[in-house]
Amino acid sequence: MQTIYTDVLVIGAGLAGERAAIEAAQAGNSTICLSIVPARRSHSSAAQGGMQAALGNSCMGDGDCPDVHFEDTVKGSDWGCDQEVARLFADRAPIEMRQLAHWGVPWNRVVPGKSNYFKGGQQFEKEEREDKAGLITSRAFGGTAKRRTCYVSDGTGHAVLFTVDNVCAQKGVEVHDKTEAIALIHDGETCFGAIARSLRTGELFAYIAKATMVASGGFGRIYPNTTNAVICDGSAHTAVLETGVVPMGNMEAVQFHPTGIVPTDILVTEGCRGDGGTLLDVNEERFMHKYEPEKAELASRDVVSRWMTHHMREGFGVKSAYGEHLWLDIRHLGEKHITGKLREVYEICTSFLGIDPIHQLIPVRPTQHYSMGGIRTDKDGAAYGLKGLFSAGEASCWDMHGFNRLGGNSLAETVVAGGIVGRKIVEYVEGTEVLFNSRIIDETAAAQKERIDSLVSGRNGKENVYKVRADMQNALHKGANIFRTEEGLQECVDSLQKVLERARTVGLRTNGIGANPELAAALKIEGQVKLALMIAYGALQRTESRGSHNREDYPARNDRDWLVRTLAYWKNTDDMLPTLEYEPATKTVEIPPGDRGYGKMAVISADDSEGKEG
Amino acid sequence: MSRLLKFNIFRYNPQDEASVPHMDEFVLEETDAMTLFIALNRIREEQDASLQFDFCCRAGICGACGMVINGRPGLACHTKTRDLPGEITLLPLPVFKLVGDLSVDTGTWFREMYNKTESWIHTNKVFDENALEERMDNDVAESIYELDRCIECGCCVSACGTARIREDFMGAVALNRIGRFLIDPRDQRTERDYYEIIGNDMGIFGCMGLLACEDVCPKHLPLQNQLGFLRRKMGITAIKTLFKG
Numbered sequence: 001m002q003t004i005y006t007d008v009l010v011i012g013a014g015l016a017g018e019r020a021a022i023e024a025a026q027a028g029n030s031t032i033c034l035s036i037v038p039a040r041r042s043h044s045s046a047a048q049g050g051m052q053a054a055l056g057n058s059c060m061g062d063g064d065c066p067d068v069h070f071e072d073t074v075k076g077s078d079w080g081c082d083q084e085v086a087r088l089f090a091d092r093a094p095i096e097m098r099q100l101a102h103w104g105v106p107w108n109r110v111v112p113g114k115s116n117y118f119k120g121g122q123q124f125e126k127e128e129r130e131d132k133a134g135l136i137t138s139r140a141f142g143g144t145a146k147r148r149t150c151y152v153s154d155g156t157g158h159a160v161l162f163t164v165d166n167v168c169a170q171k172g173v174e175v176h177d178k179t180e181a182i183a184l185i186h187d188g189e190t191c192f193g194a195i196a197r198s199l200r201t202g203e204l205f206a207y208i209a210k211a212t213m214v215a216s217g218g219f220g221r222i223y224p225n226t227t228n229a230v231i232c233d234g235s236a237h238t239a240v241l242e243t244g245v246v247p248m249g250n251m252e253a254v255q256f257h258p259t260g261i262v263p264t265d266i267l268v269t270e271g272c273r274g275d276g277g278t279l280l281d282v283n284e285e286r287f288m289h290k291y292e293p294e295k296a297e298l299a300s301r302d303v304v305s306r307w308m309t310h311h312m313r314e315g316f317g318v319k320s321a322y323g324e325h326l327w328l329d330i331r332h333l334g335e336k337h338i339t340g341k342l343r344e345v346y347e348i349c350t351s352f353l354g355i356d357p358i359h360q361l362i363p364v365r366p367t368q369h370y371s372m373g374g375i376r377t378d379k380d381g382a383a384y385g386l387k388g389l390f391s392a393g394e395a396s397c398w399d400m401h402g403f404n405r406l407g408g409n410s411l412a413e414t415v416v417a418g419g420i421v422g423r424k425i426v427e428y429v430e431g432t433e434v435l436f437n438s439r440i441i442d443e444t445a446a447a448q449k450e451r452i453d454s455l456v457s458g459r460n461g462k463e464n465v466y467k468v469r470a471d472m473q474n475a476l477h478k479g480a481n482i483f484r485t486e487e488g489l490q491e492c493v494d495s496l497q498k499v500l501e502r503a504r505t506v507g508l509r510t511n512g513i514g515a516n517p518e519l520a521a522a523l524k525i526e527g528q529v530k531l532a533l534m535i536a537y538g539a540l541q542r543t544e545s546r547g548s549h550n551r552e553d554y555p556a557r558n559d560r561d562w563l564v565r566t567l568a569y570w571k572n573t574d575d576m577l578p579t580l581e582y583e584p585a586t587k588t589v590e591i592p593p594g595d596r597g598y599g600k601m602a603v604i605s606a607d608d609s610e611g612k613e614g
Numbered sequence: 615m616s617r618l619l620k621f622n623i624f625r626y627n628p629q630d631e632a633s634v635p636h637m638d639e640f641v642l643e644e645t646d647a648m649t650l651f652i653a654l655n656r657i658r659e660e661q662d663a664s665l666q667f668d669f670c671c672r673a674g675i676c677g678a679c680g681m682v683i684n685g686r687p688g689l690a691c692h693t694k695t696r697d698l699p700g701e702i703t704l705l706p707l708p709v710f711k712l713v714g715d716l717s718v719d720t721g722t723w724f725r726e727m728y729n730k731t732e733s734w735i736h737t738n739k740v741f742d743e744n745a746l747e748e749r750m751d752n753d754v755a756e757s758i759y760e761l762d763r764c765i766e767c768g769c770c771v772s773a774c775g776t777a778r779i780r781e782d783f784m785g786a787v788a789l790n791r792i793g794r795f796l797i798d799p800r801d802q803r804t805e806r807d808y809y810e811i812i813g814n815d816m817g818i819f820g821c822m823g824l825l826a827c828e829d830v831c832p833k834h835l836p837l838q839n840q841l842g843f844l845r846r847k848m849g850i851t852a853i854k855t856l857f858k859g
Contacts, residue, residue: 037668037670037676037678037721038678038720038721038724038766039721040676040677040724040765040766041670041671041676041677041678042676043670043671043676045671045675045676045765046671046673046675046676095743097747098741098743098745098746098747099741099743101747101748101750102735102739102741102747102748102800103734103735104734104735104798104800104801106750106755106756106758106759106762106798107747107750107755108752108755108756109749109750109751109752109755110752111752133749134749134750134751134752135746135747135749136747137752152755152759152762153756153759155675155759155762155763158675158762158763158765159759159762162762165728166728166733166734166735167734169725169728169729169733169734170732170734175721175725177721178713178719178721199713200713200719201629202629229670229671229672229676230669230670230671230672231670263647264647264649264672264673266672266673267673321646344675347674348673348674351674351692352647352649352673352674352692353647354694466659466663508663509663510662510663510664511630511664513627513629513630514627514628514629514630514714515629515666515713515714515717516664516666517658517663517664517665517666518658518663518664
């Protein structure tokens, strides 16, 4: 086995990982990113809509500032976020957008003069200011008081990732693509790097590093219907949870995006609604304004998804061979707008649905989209439990999103957190002496070889990995979806425990030689079921509703008992359930819990003197 | 009655000494709205778990799934089986190194391309955290993005007559990249600098003008116009250089 030394190892080469890698490389550190796919295919590239940053250049964003952005973010999180982190983020975001402009991102710019825009199907007029001409402009997204989302047509993630990867090439950041981390090297106190499997040859490599960062994105693929790319399967998370000492934060907080298309679950951007698109029911009538008089289609994603599901339950869904759905209507925006600023949407509709959105309605329904939960870190991006381990972006629970993240806040988080955490990694690497113990490296490598041998030889059993995976996905879909109950979650936990037992007896049907895809799937399946159990069990224990976590049996947000973040550990590899601990959601309180202004629900106040329930 | 689709798929695992290049046949019942993404995953999960292919976003955005579909390079994820005949032949993209079956190594090829074209903004300006961003006309931003839409799937290179006969030809993707920086006011490189990179047979003067690149580009980039524009621009630069001696 080949051993590769680097000062900084980044698992993942999407925006968060590469942005941090640039900081590390600029400071003179050798830096390697591992990636399952070539860097530019990372899922950051699929983010269409944009990045929230309070630049306040467009007339509809006039008067915007980081304070307003911070407030929107905290409300959006339903007070589940760490307010110190949300503050760091909101303050830094405008600078980061300008940094990206300097590096080459072709942001859309302010065009002075009068123009029309749509809101709720109605046409209005606005006038952009002459003195702002040519500055970075913004579009509307849900849950925001101002137009704040900076964008590049509807290919923002793509354009920014290409730019950031260009800078990586310029600064000498190495990207080892088609390489998948399968285990962390650690002694229970410090992380020393990772064992990785080449997806070209199947060989194992030991990457030894002073600092290791996990920036591998989300894990939506543990659900059956998700907007996420096929690589977003949580494989790096399985390596982290297997350490037994690093917790996952708020795994029960799962975002369902209102507009996944039916049947392929591909996302069409929130920009459709931001630009004036509306949601229609089976009678082709708007309904969101009845539930949310003020924000209507532009309430936060958790609220819109909830009302859409509610509306379908009331009998207003459109029946189809792929289940019920609703309609997204962008026809009134016109051909120029749809084939220009919403071109990706146009291409997705025509290529995958055979629908022309200029003249036809788009079938949509809420679909798993984003994992607010992830590797719990402090505000510097340092993971709990292991020194030398960092995380940022969707992979992490940093935690600026709490129980619901706003559209445009995650893409912005990737670069803002990537920059902040990257600089903290540089400080760590400069101020720390790391002693590498070859015995630990060898033992970890041997354990991974052993794991592979067991799967190839079938000595633990002959269970089919794809069947186990499908059963895990279906259990989560059934029990840990938009609306949750004790009964449903308990059943979900029970079935997942059975699936976990089967996952431990998976054996290959093929020979496992080379870049064998069955082996790649089998290596992560047990860890994926553990992630699924963290979601279901965390949701079962959390007896309140907050943001995307909706308990029909506990409909109120309970600030008295549940203003806390769940920390889920998998302490011993043979355990059948995660160990849950809790910590206060935030130490700093700039904005005390209150009304979000949309998605009205009952609140049990922190001042309520009743004792903690069950 | 739905069709029974017959897939002929190239098979070879270079890591397996027992493997020799050959074609395998799989039969699958067509379902509604079936794409090659759905079909290939079903074949892997139900018939042969060792089948190698690459998908990532499965939404035509990331460029991972380029392959030769009935003789034509394209993205598998947005190819609908209903647009194809009942017999479907799938081959890996040529030019790129084979990983196995339908999977090729595009990453290494493209990293080399970034280095050859120095695919980044060249500027002596230093970023100032406290300053407003430099202004840019929105039309300029949009025309840069138009060329930045390339997803590096490799289809244009695989379909290129020149790239197939000479390994060092940069291909439409690299030439388009130069075109993108050439119109970006932030990049301080001169036409002479770009000429150094593409003003030769490996670059713009190697293009035979067959233009399959534009025909197969899944993002419909204006490659024909780009190549014409660059050829004219570099031709003029060459003449200017000649007269300056």
